[in-house]
Amino acid sequence: MLNIATDTFAARGYNNASLAEIADRAGLTQAGVLHYFRSKSLLLTSVLERRDQGDIEQLGPERPRGLAFLRHLVDTALRNAEREGLVRLYAVLSAESVTEDHPAQAYFRDRYTGLRAFVTDALTEACGLPDPDAPRTRDAANAIIAVMDGLQVQWLLDPDAVAMAASTDLVIRSLLSTLAPDRFSN
Amino acid sequence: MLNIATDTFAARGYNNASLAEIADRAGLTQAGVLHYFRSKSLLLTSVLERRDQGDIEQLGPERPRGLAFLRHLVDTALRNAEREGLVRLYAVLSAESVTEDHPAQAYFRDRYTGLRAFVTDALTEACGLPDPDAPRTRDAANAIIAVMDGLQVQWLLDPDAVAMAASTDLVIRSLLSTLAPDRFSN
DNA sequence: GTCTATAGCTCGATAGAC
DNA sequence: GTCTATCGAGCTATAGAC
Numbered sequence: 001m002l003n004i005a006t007d008t009f010a011a012r013g014y015n016n017a018s019l020a021e022i023a024d025r026a027g028l029t030q031a032g033v034l035h036y037f038r039s040k041s042l043l044l045t046s047v048l049e050r051r052d053q054g055d056i057e058q059l060g061p062e063r064p065r066g067l068a069f070l071r072h073l074v075d076t077a078l079r080n081a082e083r084e085g086l087v088r089l090y091a092v093l094s095a096e097s098v099t100e101d102h103p104a105q106a107y108f109r110d111r112y113t114g115l116r117a118f119v120t121d122a123l124t125e126a127c128g129l130p131d132p133d134a135p136r137t138r139d140a141a142n143a144i145i146a147v148m149d150g151l152q153v154q155w156l157l158d159p160d161a162v163a164m165a166a167s168t169d170l171v172i173r174s175l176l177s178t179l180a181p182d183r184f185s186n
Numbered sequence: 187m188l189n190i191a192t193d194t195f196a197a198r199g200y201n202n203a204s205l206a207e208i209a210d211r212a213g214l215t216q217a218g219v220l221h222y223f224r225s226k227s228l229l230l231t232s233v234l235e236r237r238d239q240g241d242i243e244q245l246g247p248e249r250p251r252g253l254a255f256l257r258h259l260v261d262t263a264l265r266n267a268e269r270e271g272l273v274r275l276y277a278v279l280s281a282e283s284v285t286e287d288h289p290a291q292a293y294f295r296d297r298y299t300g301l302r303a304f305v306t307d308a309l310t311e312a313c314g315l316p317d318p319d320a321p322r323t324r325d326a327a328n329a330i331i332a333v334m335d336g337l338q339v340q341w342l343l344d345p346d347a348v349a350m351a352a353s354t355d356l357v358i359r360s361l362l363s364t365l366a367p368d369r370f371s372n
Numbered sequence: 373g374t375c376t377a378t379a380g381c382t383c384g385a386t387a388g389a390c
Numbered sequence: 391g392t393c394t395a396t397c398g399a400g401c402t403a404t405a406g407a408c
Contacts, residue, residue, distance in 0.1 A: 146336025
């Protein structure tokens with residue numbers, strides 16, 4: 001049920017997806033869907049929360065740190081090329097969430113805040129930097145997240161023109177050798 | 187009129203924006219809007235075409251080349267921080283366009299194809315590379331476009347957490363020194 | 373739990389008066 | 391050119407039978 005809702009939101013976006021279509025695909029009526037989820041926006045929230053378990057940034061307490069975490073991001077980009085549905089869900093909804101009164105706005109704001117902290121920490125640790133709050137580290141972290149997101153949109157529109165993992169890897173390596181040229185040479 | 191439509195599509199996305207709201211803001215009725223644009227999707231097309239004149243990638247035949255073009259991208263990121271409406275329009279619509287049967291899908295596919303060619307050329311020239319079709323150059327070009335797009339979404343959700351120009355500049359510099367370490371040192 | 377039925381909207385588009 | 395009126399369709403959500 002949540003899987004079907006996920007696919008539908010991914011294919012159509014939140015606003016353009018209808019409970020009737022989700023219900024059809026799930027083999028019941030629109031009223032049936034609302035029996036389990038009191039409203040459409042609550043269904044979206046449930047979809048997003050479900051997706052957070054067992055995914056990218058929720059790896060449990062033994063999440064990899066430093067360089068291992070950055071490598072994990074490249075791995076994720078590689079695996080994402082085989083998970084178009086998931087990529088579509090986040091690409092479509094994250095951008096849609098910036099529109100007025102979107103029900104997923106708080107979710108994505110918080111998600112990015114958390115991701116930024118993770119990546120900033122990983123960079124600081126991998127590079128052995130003294131100050132975890134250095135603006136340049138923060139800029140680099142934001143850029144790494146941004147490049148992964150932006151590549152997804154290009155890839156969804158034109159899969160053959162984009163190598164998500166290769167581009168992600170190239171950016172991370174380049175940033176590392178800028179932030180810590182002694183540790184990471186070109 | 188097109189300006190009002192632009193703002194509305196930017197604030198609500200295409201699907202969620204209504205002709206009635208656009209008409210209200212423009213001071214006429216919904217039927218009045220359809221007198222000028224035969225359909226909603228034609229209005230969107232007109233908005234996007236209008237925006238292409240005098241903007242980022244349409245700088246006329248004397249578009250800057252090589253390093254100057256890459257600097258221009260950073261300038262654009264800097265100016266974009268003062269043009270939230272325009273940023274919102276492209277961030278929202280580009281992601282929305284990957285959904286099924288979206289009227290702007292062809293527009294954004296073509297736009298990215300053109301942008302990729304521009305940035306790839308600029309990188310090839312700036313770095314003095316022999317092969318304009320090198321995969322790594324293409325990966326770097328895609329990454330530069332992606333980082334600019336991805337930063338916009340983060341910035342719209344949390345303006346204080348993101349320095350679009352600084353992050354863009356950092357990525358471009360880092361990539362340059364990876365692609366051509368002899369010309370661009372850290 | 374799942375259904376039918378329906379209330380109560382909003383939407384895009386068209387027809388036609390002025 | 392701009393309006394009113396309206397069609398036909400879609401939507402979310404609720405009420406209530408079974």
